[in-house]
Amino acid sequence: MANFFARTLLKWHRDNPRPLPWATTNPDPYHIWLSEIIMQQTRIEQGTAYYLRFVNKFPTVDSLASASTDQVMRLWQGLGYYTRARNLHKAAKHIVENLDSNFPDTYEGLLALPGIGPYSAAAISSFAFGRRHAVVDGNVKRLIARFSGVRSSIDDASTHLQIQQIASTFMTDVSTAVFNQAIMNFGALVCKPKSPLCAACPLATHCFAFQNNLVDALPVRTKKKDLRERYFHFVVLHYRGKFLLQRRVEKDIWHGLYVPPLLESKSTRIPSHTRLHSFVHGLIGHDDIEGIESSSTIRQLLSHQSINGRFIHYKLLAPPITSFETFVWVSKKTMNQYGKPKMVAEMLNDY
Ligand code: SF4
Structure with missing residues (x-):
């Protein structure tokens, strides 16, 4: 069975090449790692x-290590899962400062880098x-669960291990x-989540799911938790052609990115006039605003959360009195220097 699987898979791979920019005959570990x-969690395109x-x-790990966090976050903007960008930067610095710019060449050495789990x-x-x-x-799990008839949830750690052993x-x-x-490409292109190409597979x-009419039933997944x-x-504060952005420092989504100061509430209803004015006062030391x-509300889905965002614009009628370390006043020209969540970047571009 093992022989059949590998032989068939590799023949398919030869017949269906999928050239990727980082997959060369002389692979550069830095390029492979970046990719x-x-x-x-990103589509290949x-x-x-x-x-x-x-x-x-950043053509080398040294150039990435010496970049500022803002440069890295800005380039990552739109990809989501921003912890990956922060860990990428941390790992580059670690490689340069502690490993003489050499990539660890073992599984265990790589696993010790920030942001690298067993898969990477x-x-x-x-x-x-x-x-x-x-x-x-995910592609490999689905393919092996179907081909080998794995009936336990592919979200369980024990099933992951079982699939790794089969692979x-x-x-x-x-x-x-x-x-x-080859196995990742095959899972992505043939043994797809919906409507796999079984007729041409x-x-x-030798596929258990196909032979037993279980293609739609496998793989088994654990029910997802409800979205929060x-x-x-x-609150977008405008003053003399600039507006205020604030770097997010909380342990929460979008850590390290820049957003207009935000008030969180329990519904889409606009917060009261009093609450908004007191919020602005806390930011800039007065509430002389218009x-x-x-x-309207814009929705963005993250992996476990649904964000409903609304942008409320005010003009400052007097200069700000107070400021915080996390504040930057940006113009249309300079706002692109700062990494922003998709929802904020789109709003500012449209405004
Ligand atoms: S026959 Fe269908 S379910 Fe089985 S491996 Fe091929 S594409 Fe996947």
Whole structure:
């Protein structure tokens, strides 16, 4: 079975090449690492554009390490899951400062870097250094669960381990890097989550799910938790052609990104005049302001939260008296120097 799987998979891979900019015959660990971190939770088309932007701006791990946090966050803007960007930057600094700019070349060494879990460590160690580690991402889990008839939830750690063991058995006697790339591509392009291409699938003759009419039932998933609804009222303060952004320092979503000061409430209803004025007073030391406009509610879905955002614009009638370290007053020209969540970037571009 293992032989059939690997042989068939690698033939399919040869017949269906999917050239990726970082997959060269002489792979650069820095490029592989960048691509792996960027591609997590990202479609390949979108991720490739970001990968090329990063490589262009920061061609070496040294250049990434010496960049400012704001530069990194700005380039990452729009990709979401911003902890990845912060860890990427932290890891680059660690590699330069403590490892003499050399990438660890073992699974364990990679696992010790910020932001690198078992999946990324397996991927980088196999793609960059040819180490024998089976990569298990969502595509691989789905494919193996169907092909081998795994009935437990693929969200459980024990099932993850089981699938990793099956994949390791399948990859015996083949090039690890090629096998890992092939199995991920096959899962993404043939054994797709919805409407897999079973009729044309070269694995179908030995596929448990196909042979037992269980393709729609596998893989088994644990029911997702309900989304947490949040209501953000962004207060956009305009003064002499500039407006105020604030770096988020709380342990919360969008940490390190810039947003207009925000009031959170329990509903989409605009906070009272008194609450808004007192909020502004706390920011700039007075509430001598004039309302300009407020937007309708915009919704952005994150992995476990649904953000309902509204932008309330005010003009300052007197200069701000107080300020905070996290504040920046930006103009249309300078606002692009700061990384912002998608919802905020779109609003400011449109305004
Ligand atoms: S036959 Fe269908 S379910 Fe089985 S591996 Fe192929 S595409 Fe996936």
